[in-house]
Structures are given as C-alpha cells and as structure tokens.
Amino acid sequence: MNFRKLFLNCWIKTLNNGTGSTTLQQGFTLAEILVAALIGSLIIAPLLGAALQIIQTQRDEEVKANSQQEIQAALQFIARDLQQAVYIYDRDGLAALTASYQTTTCSTPPPAPPATPNCSQLPADVNRVPVLVFWKRQEIENAIALNGGGCPNPEAASETCDDTFVYSLVAYYLVIDDDETWSNTSRIERFQIRDGVRNPVTGDYIDENGDDPDDDIAGLARDRGYLPFGSGGTLDQRFFNWQRSFAENYELNETRRVLVDFIDQSTSTSLPLEACPEPAFTAVPNYAFIPASFQTASFYACVNRAATIARVFLRGNSLARINDDPTPSHSAQFDPFFPRGRVEVRGEGSIN
Structure with missing residues (x-):
C-alpha cells in the first residue's frame, strides 16, 4: 500500500464512526500522527540535506581559497626576498654547505679536505631540511650618522643619517615535526643571519656585541653565528667554503620564523618533481640525501x-x-584541496 492509499484510509476512518454516520472526531488518532510525521520527515529531510550540503560546499570553497591565498602570499614574500640575492646555492652548492644534508650543526671547524665533513654550517636537525639558501644584500635605512657612528634615532634622522647595506645569509626550510603549535602537515621556516653595520671611517663594527644601551644602535650588531664570506678565489669557492662563526651559537629564537603552515606532507609518487631544465638548472633539495618523509x-x-x-x-x-x-x-x-603555485625570480643584488 502506498502512502496515498494509507492517508485516504485514515481520512475515511475519521469521517466514519463505524455505523455509517459521520460525527466530529476530537483530536488525532495515532495513525494520523504517524502519517503526518512521516510525511513531514519526507519533506524536511531533503531540505536539511540540501542545507548541509550548501554549508559544507561553502566551507570547502573557503578553505581552498584561503590556502591558495596563503600559498601565493608565501611565494610573493620569497620572490621579494630573492630579488635581493647576490648568490643562490644550487644542488652542488647546498651539498657543500651542509655536507650533503647532515643533521647536526658544526660547532668546530670541519676537517680539511680530503676528509669528509660530517656537519652542516647551517642550523640542522632531523626535523628540518634546507631547501632554498642564498646570500642577499640588505638595505638598512638611517643606520649611520654623518660622523660615522650609529644613528641614535633612525626614525627622525633622515637628514642627519645615511643608509647602508649589509650581507645576509637566508635559508628556507621544510619542517616536519610534532610541534602542537602548528598543523600535522609540514611548514616552511625562514632563517636569516646578517652582518653588522660598520663605521665607514674606521671599518669597525658600530656595536660589536649588540650591547649598546641605545636599542637602535644595538640593533645594528652582527647576528650570532655570522661571518662574512671570503674574498679570495672564485665566486663559487667563496660561497661553497663559507663557515659560520664558532665563537657563539646561533640564536634561533631570534633568527628563525615560520613563513607558512599547511604545506603538503604527502609523499605520493603521483606528485613528482617538475623536471628542471638541466644542465643550467638543478633541483634542490637533493632527494638522494634526505629522508623519504621529506620527499614531498x-x-x-x-x-x-x-x-x-x-x-x-x-x-x-x-x-x-x-x-x-x-x-x-x-x-x-x-586534488582541488592541494593548491599549487610557482614563481621564478632573478637575483638583482651585487657584490661590492
């Protein structure tokens, strides 16, 4: 029996008191209530399902849009950073700098060739892999007073202080760890150490150790762990052979920051690296030397x-x-939940 016949039978019963006469029935029978509830559920259920589907679709689209915006913002930040680059480490350069992606940071000078180094000149551990590493020339506004010393009030000294440039070493890492502050995927961290500002008259650091009582001048100090790159040999030799300062440890709480979270951690073979146009270009990091979990x-x-x-x-x-x-x-x-982006940048910095 279909619902129409059931409904008609119930209605006839309300009109017939069993003797052929019709009387006004008070209230509703259980069958009537059940039929009404059934009909109501048949109407409401699809409406609720449609509403939930709309809400879920809207949520999904917002999530995808936000992720795409974050990816593009991260790429734009990296692009602006790279525009100041004077040297970018390729596959061979990064292997030399990190001793083929060692997971410990050098605390003493590594052995001289032909011995093989077993530590990295960059901050290193098992949860991070350096991907993009370069040197850049960074402008510091109103850093030097006209007499050669530090500028005591940079924000109000545009006419009494000069700008200057220093070199910085920048490294972007892919990070996968259990830090509950961040997502369960991977993220990108940015590490930077820069040289201190020198007095153009004497050549000495304006503030050697960053302990000047004037915070503005103290901010001109060299970052811990920084040493200038060499001046002898070829350009590659100068940067391949760079070593950190072993007189102090890196201050990672000051020099390392998260750029973007929710970077995909998938290691599926259906997501291969895009082939680099060799021999001019080489891919970094080198998957031959990093753990499988970072081959994303x-x-x-x-x-x-x-x-x-x-x-x-x-x-x-x-x-x-x-x-x-x-x-x-x-x-x-x-796949639509995994937004992608790419950017190509030429470094425009120069070495004095």
Missing part, C-alpha cells in the same frame, strides 16, 4: 647558480584544515 615535492626549487635565478614550487594541503586526524594525504579525488 611540495617545496622545492630549480636553481641556476650562474645566472642567479631560482624557480620555486609550493603545494599546500587545505584538506588538513578540515580533518587532521589522521592527516590527509593527496589523492586524485581531493
């Missing part, structure tokens, strides 16, 4: 060392914003 193809670069050009690739994981337990990995079904 979600943050890497093609570098032309000779031309100071880097082509940077990023892929996010917005699906992890919706459900991060377990952390979702890439699949063809959910």
Whole structure:
C-alpha cells in the first residue's frame, strides 16, 4: 500500500464512526500522527540535506581559497626576498654547505679536505631540511650618522643619517615535526643571519656585541653565528667554503620564523618533481640525501647558480584544515584541496 492509499484510509476512518454516520472526531488518532510525521520527515529531510550540503560546499570553497591565498602570499614574500640575492646555492652548492644534508650543526671547524665533513654550517636537525639558501644584500635605512657612528634615532634622522647595506645569509626550510603549535602537515621556516653595520671611517663594527644601551644602535650588531664570506678565489669557492662563526651559537629564537603552515606532507609518487631544465638548472633539495618523509615535492626549487635565478614550487594541503586526524594525504579525488603555485625570480643584488 502506498502512502496515498494509507492517508485516504485514515481520512475515511475519521469521517466514519463505524455505523455509517459521520460525527466530529476530537483530536488525532495515532495513525494520523504517524502519517503526518512521516510525511513531514519526507519533506524536511531533503531540505536539511540540501542545507548541509550548501554549508559544507561553502566551507570547502573557503578553505581552498584561503590556502591558495596563503600559498601565493608565501611565494610573493620569497620572490621579494630573492630579488635581493647576490648568490643562490644550487644542488652542488647546498651539498657543500651542509655536507650533503647532515643533521647536526658544526660547532668546530670541519676537517680539511680530503676528509669528509660530517656537519652542516647551517642550523640542522632531523626535523628540518634546507631547501632554498642564498646570500642577499640588505638595505638598512638611517643606520649611520654623518660622523660615522650609529644613528641614535633612525626614525627622525633622515637628514642627519645615511643608509647602508649589509650581507645576509637566508635559508628556507621544510619542517616536519610534532610541534602542537602548528598543523600535522609540514611548514616552511625562514632563517636569516646578517652582518653588522660598520663605521665607514674606521671599518669597525658600530656595536660589536649588540650591547649598546641605545636599542637602535644595538640593533645594528652582527647576528650570532655570522661571518662574512671570503674574498679570495672564485665566486663559487667563496660561497661553497663559507663557515659560520664558532665563537657563539646561533640564536634561533631570534633568527628563525615560520613563513607558512599547511604545506603538503604527502609523499605520493603521483606528485613528482617538475623536471628542471638541466644542465643550467638543478633541483634542490637533493632527494638522494634526505629522508623519504621529506620527499614531498611540495617545496622545492630549480636553481641556476650562474645566472642567479631560482624557480620555486609550493603545494599546500587545505584538506588538513578540515580533518587532521589522521592527516590527509593527496589523492586524485581531493586534488582541488592541494593548491599549487610557482614563481621564478632573478637575483638583482651585487657584490661590492
């Protein structure tokens, strides 16, 4: 019996008191209530389902849009950073600087060739892999007073102080760890150490140790762990052979910052690296020397060392914003939740 027949039978019963006469029935029978509830549920359920579908679709689109915006913002930041580059480490250069991605930081000078180094000149541990590393020429506004000393009040001294430039070493890392502050995916951190400002008259640091009572002048000090690159040999030799200062440790709380979170941690073979146009470009990091968990193809670069050009690739994981337990990995079904971006930049800095 279909619902129409059931409804008509119930209605006839309300009109018939069993003797053929019709009387006014008070209230509703149980059958009537059940039929009404059933009909109501048949109407409301699709409406609720449609409403939930609309809400879920809107949420998904917002998540995807936010992730795409973050990926583009990160690429724009990296691009502005790279525009000041004077030297970008390619596959061979990064292998020399990190001793093929060692996970300990050098605390003493490594052995001289032909011995093989077993530590990295960059900050290193098992949770981080350096991907994009370069030197840049950085402008510091109103840093030097006209008499050669530090500028005591840079914000109000545009007419009494001069700008200057210092060199900085910048490294972008892919990070995968259990830090609950961040997502269960991976993230990108930026590390930077810079040289201190020198007195143009004497050549000495304006503030050697960053302990000047004037905070503005103390801010002109050299970062701990920084040493200038060499001045002898070829350009590659000067940067390949750079060593940190072993007189003090890196101050990672001051020199390392998270750039962007929710970078995809998937290691699926369906997401290979885009081939770099060798021999001019080489890919970093070198997957032959890093753990499989970091072989995500979600943050890497093609570098032309000779031309100071880097082509940077990023892929996010917005699906992890919706459900991060377990952390979702890439699949063809959910590919739209993994926004991608790329940028190619030529470093325009120069070495004095």
